Amino acid sequence: MSTAAPSAGRTELVEQLDAWITGHADLLEAHREHDPRSVEQTAENERELQRLLFEDGWTRWGWPEDCGGLGGDATNRAVLYDRMGAHGYVLPELLGVVETLGPMLIEFARPIAQAHLAALLRGDEMWCQGFSEPNAGSDLASLRCKATQDDDGFVVNGQKIWVSLGHVAQWCVLLARTGSQESAHRGISMFMVDMSLPGIEVRPIRYANGRNELSELFFSDVRLPPEALIGEAGAGWNVAMYLLQWERGMYAWQRQAWLHKRLDDLVVGLGSDAGAQADRLGDVYLDLASLRATCARTVAALARGESPGPEISVDKLLLGAGEQSVIDAAIELLDADMALSPEAAGWRSDYFYARAATIYGGAAEIQRGIIAQRVLGLPREVRSGR
Amino acid sequence: MDAETREMYRKTLGGLMRRVGAEGAGESDVVAELRELGWDELTVEEPTESVALLFEEQGAALVASRALDMVVAAALGLDDRSVGIAYPEPGPTNVTSAINDDGRLTIAGLLLGASEAAEIAVPAQAGTGVVVAIVSRGALSVVEMEGFDDAAGFTRVTGVVEARHYRLLDGAAWAVAVAAGRRALAHELVGLASHMIDRAAGYVIEREQFGRPLGTFQAVQHRLADAYTGLVAARSVLAAIEPDDVLFGSLVAKAVAGRAAIRAAHSCTQVTGAIGCTWEYELHRYLRRTHALDALLGSWRALRKAIGQQMAEDGHAARLGSAPEGPAA
Structure with missing residues (x-):
C-alpha cells in the first residue's frame, strides 16, 4: 500500500x-x-x-x-x-x-x-497516437485522413503511419480532417478511437532495431460515436499543440532520467578505462545536464498551467542531442562489446532509437525552423512547389 | 524577485553598463557606481538574481570591470569588498601561486584591471590544501602580457613575499569563492552569447543576397537556432544550481555556458560573413571576451575533464539539481 x-x-x-x-x-x-x-x-x-x-x-x-x-x-x-x-x-x-x-x-x-x-x-x-501519414510527417498540417460528420457521429477513412505500439493498442488518439483539404490546420479534429471497431486494419512495421516499434493503420468507413471527439470539431490542431508541449517537456524529462542511467551504465561498462575517457564522458554529461535542467524548467512551467510556446522546441532539440550524445559515446567507447557481445543488445537497440530521436515528433530541422522564425524572428523560408 | 522588480533592476544595470561601455575603459568605476545604487543591500536580499542580472548585462555591453572581484571577495568573507583577487592563471592546475616550505609565498596570477586595490587576495597551494593570503598590491610586479582580449583588463602579476609580509585569511574557502566566480562568469558568458545572437539575427534579417534576406536560408536559420538552444541550456543549468550543491553546479554551469558562448560566437561570425570578420565590426571583440572569460577559473574543456574524472571515480553520473518543484512548493 x-x-x-x-x-x-x-x-x-x-x-x-x-x-x-x-x-x-x-x-x-x-x-x-x-x-x-x-x-x-x-x-x-x-x-x-x-x-x-x-x-x-x-x-x-x-x-x-x-x-x-x-x-x-x-x-x-x-x-x-x-x-x-x-x-x-x-x-x-x-x-x-x-x-x-x-x-x-x-x-x-x-x-x-x-x-x-x-x-x-x-x-x-494500451494507447497509441495516430498522427503521421505517408504524406504528412513533420508537415503534419497537410494530413488527409478524413472524418466526415453525419447524424450518428463521424465516419473515418484514410491511413496513419509511424504509430508507436499501434498493433498492441486498444485505443488510438487520432488526428483527422473534418474540414476541407485547403483548411490546412484549421480543419483538423482529434478523436479517441476504439481499435476493435470494424474497418480498422493494423500492420506492424519492423523498425531498424528489429523490433515492431511502429505500425500503420488503415481506416475504411470506421464509424465513431459523437463522444469520440476530443475538444471541439475543427480544434484538433490546438489540442495537438497542447499535447506536444507535454511530449516535448515531460517526455523529455522521462528520457533524461533514462539517459543519465545509460551514462551510469557506460561508466560502469568502461570500468578502469573510464578515467582515460574523461573528456568524452564530460562532454556527454554537459549535454545531459543541459537537457535535464531545461526540461525541469519546462515541466515546472507546465505544472503551473503556463504554455511555454515555441521555446519548447529547444527541449526537443536538447533531447535529440542528449540521446545521440550518450548512446553514440557508448557505441564508440565500448566498440568491441558493441559489435559482438550479446550483452550489448540493449545498447544496439538504443542506438537505433537514438537515430529516431531527432526525427519523431517533428524532425530536428523543423524545431530549428520554429526557433529561428518564431523565437528569433527570422523571416519565413521562401516556399516553392505549393 | 517578481518580474516587475527584475525588469527594473535589469533596466538600471543595463543602462549603467551600456553607458560605461560607450565611454570606454577606465572612464568609470563600475563597482563604485554599483555601491551607490545599493548593490550591497541587493546582494543580501537577492544573492543569485542580483549576480545574474549584473553579469548578463555586463557581458551584453562588453564592459570590463572589477565586479567579479567584488563577488569573489564577498564569497571569501572579506568585509573590505575592494580587495583585489589574484586569479590563478589559466591552465591545468587549480591555483598557480604557492606557499613554499620556508613560508615564502610565490605568486603567479591575474588581476582584473591595473587594480587600484591596496590589498590583493592570493589563493595559494599550501601542502595538500589551498589557503588565501592577503598581500599588499606593492608586493606584486606586473608582467608584460599579450592575450586574446587586451580589453578584458587582465594584468599578469608575479611576486615572492616573505612570510612576515602576508597574512592568511581565516576560514576562507577558496572553493566557495571559485564557485561564486564561476557562476558570475557563466552569467557573463550568457550575456555575451545573447548579445551576439541578437546582433547576428538582426543582421541576417536585414542583409539581402540572391534577392532575399539571408535569414530566409535554412542553413543560416539552423546555425542561429542551435546557438540559441545552447544559450537556453546555459541559462537553465544556471537556474538549476541548488544551494547545497553550488560547487558542482557552478562548475557545470560555467562549462555549459563557455561551450555555448564559443559555439554561438563561431556561428554568429559565420552568418555575418566577411563583415563579421573585420576589425571595425564589433563581433571579434565579443569573440575575444568569450575566450578570455572562458579561460578564467577553468575553461569549459578543463571543467569537462574534471566532470568526467569525477564520474570515473564515483562510478556513476551526478544528477544536476532535483526534480522540478510544483506550484504549491
Whole structure:
C-alpha cells in the first residue's frame, strides 16, 4: 500500500519513494533494461511493473483524483520518473504514452480521462497516437485522413503511419480532417478511437532495431460515436499543440532520467578505462545536464498551467542531442562489446532509437525552423512547389 | 524577485553598463557606481538574481570591470569588498601561486584591471590544501602580457613575499569563492552569447543576397537556432544550481555556458560573413571576451575533464539539481 501522498513535502516524498524502490529491489531487478528483442515482450514484462507502481500508488501521484489519481501536480510524476532512473531501473514504455496523451485528455475530454486514465496507468490498456501519414510527417498540417460528420457521429477513412505500439493498442488518439483539404490546420479534429471497431486494419512495421516499434493503420468507413471527439470539431490542431508541449517537456524529462542511467551504465561498462575517457564522458554529461535542467524548467512551467510556446522546441532539440550524445559515446567507447557481445543488445537497440530521436515528433530541422522564425524572428523560408 | 522588480533592476544595470561601455575603459568605476545604487543591500536580499542580472548585462555591453572581484571577495568573507583577487592563471592546475616550505609565498596570477586595490587576495597551494593570503598590491610586479582580449583588463602579476609580509585569511574557502566566480562568469558568458545572437539575427534579417534576406536560408536559420538552444541550456543549468550543491553546479554551469558562448560566437561570425570578420565590426571583440572569460577559473574543456574524472571515480553520473518543484512548493 501507498504511504505517501502528494500533499507531503517534496523531500518526504523522495525519501519514501527511495525507501520503496530499495525495499522492492527483488521485484525491480527484472527491469533494468527494456527487452531488446520485441515490443510485445517488453509490453508484457513491463505490465507487471506498471501494476506494481500503480497498486502502491506511485504512478497515481500527480493525476487528478476523479481520473484515478491521488491528486497533486505534474511535478509529482516527475519525481517518480527521476528516481526510477537514479536507481538504475527502466520506466515502463507505456508511461511515455501516458505523459503525451494523459494531460491532453484531462484538459479537453475529461470524461474520457475519467473512464480510461487509471486503466492506462495500471497497464490494463494500451494507447497509441495516430498522427503521421505517408504524406504528412513533420508537415503534419497537410494530413488527409478524413472524418466526415453525419447524424450518428463521424465516419473515418484514410491511413496513419509511424504509430508507436499501434498493433498492441486498444485505443488510438487520432488526428483527422473534418474540414476541407485547403483548411490546412484549421480543419483538423482529434478523436479517441476504439481499435476493435470494424474497418480498422493494423500492420506492424519492423523498425531498424528489429523490433515492431511502429505500425500503420488503415481506416475504411470506421464509424465513431459523437463522444469520440476530443475538444471541439475543427480544434484538433490546438489540442495537438497542447499535447506536444507535454511530449516535448515531460517526455523529455522521462528520457533524461533514462539517459543519465545509460551514462551510469557506460561508466560502469568502461570500468578502469573510464578515467582515460574523461573528456568524452564530460562532454556527454554537459549535454545531459543541459537537457535535464531545461526540461525541469519546462515541466515546472507546465505544472503551473503556463504554455511555454515555441521555446519548447529547444527541449526537443536538447533531447535529440542528449540521446545521440550518450548512446553514440557508448557505441564508440565500448566498440568491441558493441559489435559482438550479446550483452550489448540493449545498447544496439538504443542506438537505433537514438537515430529516431531527432526525427519523431517533428524532425530536428523543423524545431530549428520554429526557433529561428518564431523565437528569433527570422523571416519565413521562401516556399516553392505549393 | 517578481518580474516587475527584475525588469527594473535589469533596466538600471543595463543602462549603467551600456553607458560605461560607450565611454570606454577606465572612464568609470563600475563597482563604485554599483555601491551607490545599493548593490550591497541587493546582494543580501537577492544573492543569485542580483549576480545574474549584473553579469548578463555586463557581458551584453562588453564592459570590463572589477565586479567579479567584488563577488569573489564577498564569497571569501572579506568585509573590505575592494580587495583585489589574484586569479590563478589559466591552465591545468587549480591555483598557480604557492606557499613554499620556508613560508615564502610565490605568486603567479591575474588581476582584473591595473587594480587600484591596496590589498590583493592570493589563493595559494599550501601542502595538500589551498589557503588565501592577503598581500599588499606593492608586493606584486606586473608582467608584460599579450592575450586574446587586451580589453578584458587582465594584468599578469608575479611576486615572492616573505612570510612576515602576508597574512592568511581565516576560514576562507577558496572553493566557495571559485564557485561564486564561476557562476558570475557563466552569467557573463550568457550575456555575451545573447548579445551576439541578437546582433547576428538582426543582421541576417536585414542583409539581402540572391534577392532575399539571408535569414530566409535554412542553413543560416539552423546555425542561429542551435546557438540559441545552447544559450537556453546555459541559462537553465544556471537556474538549476541548488544551494547545497553550488560547487558542482557552478562548475557545470560555467562549462555549459563557455561551450555555448564559443559555439554561438563561431556561428554568429559565420552568418555575418566577411563583415563579421573585420576589425571595425564589433563581433571579434565579443569573440575575444568569450575566450578570455572562458579561460578564467577553468575553461569549459578543463571543467569537462574534471566532470568526467569525477564520474570515473564515483562510478556513476551526478544528477544536476532535483526534480522540478510544483506550484504549491
